[in-house]
Amino acid sequence: MNNNAPSATVTLPGLGWAPFYEEQLTPEDEEYDALRISSVHRSRMKGESTHGPVRISLPAHINTSHFAVGDWVLAQPQSHLLVRRLERRSLLERQTVGARNPQLIAANVDTVFVVTSCNDDFNPARLERYLALANEAGTRAVIVLTKADQVADPAPYEAQAAALQRELEVVTINARSLDAVAALAPWCGTGQTVALIGSSGVGKSTLLNTLARKSDEAKQATGAIREDDAKGRHTTTARSLHRIAGGGWVIDTPGMRTLHVSDVSSGLEALFAEITELAPNCRFRDCTHLHEPGCAVQAAVAAGTLDAARLERWRKLHEENQQNTPTVTGARGNKKSGPRGKFR
Known part of the structure; x- marks a missing residue:
């Protein structure tokens, strides 16, 4: 909650409760209280x-x-x-190197704010990984470009971001300005939940402080990015739920500079919709869009209607996803899941 003042009473719908959760209740559940998890630690919540x-x-x-x-x-x-725990309507999760199970990032999120800055941290390939993650979770993704006040013209960044996915919404803000609250209001209304994901130092904690209008004592710690490489320092170390202006909720997450893709086939199909739609026109069903004759995707590259760099990024993510996604093997009734290969 916003720590500026004592917590005020809020309705369940105001916390994000919806018919989806109500339908999971049984008559025996009437005696229990519904709570929404705001922080998770090793031995407490x-x-x-x-x-x-x-x-x-x-x-x-x-x-x-x-x-x-x-x-x-x-x-x-x-x-x-x-x-x-009640069944989730959406779940953001990621696979980490060496871990047997995915790391849970945030649950029951309506919108993911993929936060990046108008400087050398802006990386289309990394943004595509975040978008695939959000797509797979079934959430709406919005690219939030911060530090717009520090560049002469943010338009080139906006154009590159908008080209990453069809109908992708891009919002350019100064995370320290209250104007950001109005710019992001469509996704922050009563009962709505947004999650902030992105690299360290792009302004996620600053944006949280602005959206929640936190007092100086309650503000999340923020850190500047290094001038030599535009990389940020980790300031948020744990995930947490906060009430924000407009009645919504925001889940702040630690910076994720390295993000491996795993089990996000649907997310990649949505991200690279132009390639997904061309693939059925290829001569071979298992076309890799690399060197096969009759490849509709390569024909689009040759015709100039598909960016070759975009295809190369699709290929890298597609192969990584295939390699990292566990496969089910074994005799019927004795199935086991295991990774296709090592994580990169």
Whole structure:
């Protein structure tokens, strides 16, 4: 919650509750309270209730890694003892090198703000990875360009960002200005939830402080980017849920400079829709769009209607996704999941 003042009473719909969650309740659940997880740590979790923040009591041997900020859970009144988690409407997750299970980023998000800055941190290939992640989760993605006040003309950045995906919305802001609140208001209304993802130093924490109108004492720590390479320092170290101006909620996340793609086939299809639509016209069903005769995708590159660099980025992500996505093997009834190959 906004720490500028004591927490005010909020309705369940104001917390993001929707019919999707209501339909999961049984008559036996009427005695429990619905809480929304606001922070997850190794051995503890906090949540938001209609009366403000609470400390969630955990049953013995609970694995908090199975919960994400933004999750809805049922808990006993008074003690706030966790009973069960409700099914998610959306889930942002990523695979990390060496980990057996994906890392949960945020749950039940309506919109993902992919935050990047108008400087050398702007990287189309990295942005495409974030977009694939958001697409796979079934959330709307919006590119938020920060530090617009520090460049003579942000138009080139806007054009490059808008070209990354069809009908992609791009908003250019100064994250320190209250004008950013109005610019992002369409996605921050009552009960709506947005997640901030992007590299370190692009202005995510600054934007959170502006959206939540936090006092100086409650502000998230922010850090400048290095002038020599435009790379930022990690300032947010944990995911957390915050109430923002307009009645919405924002989930702040640590910077993710390295993002491996895994199990995001649908997300890549949406991201590279122009390639997805051309592929059925290729002579061979398993065309790699690299050297096969009768390749409709290569024909589009030759005709100048498809950017060769865009195709190359698709190929890299497609191959990485195939390599990293676990496959199901084994006899019927004894299936096992395993990675196709090592993570890059």
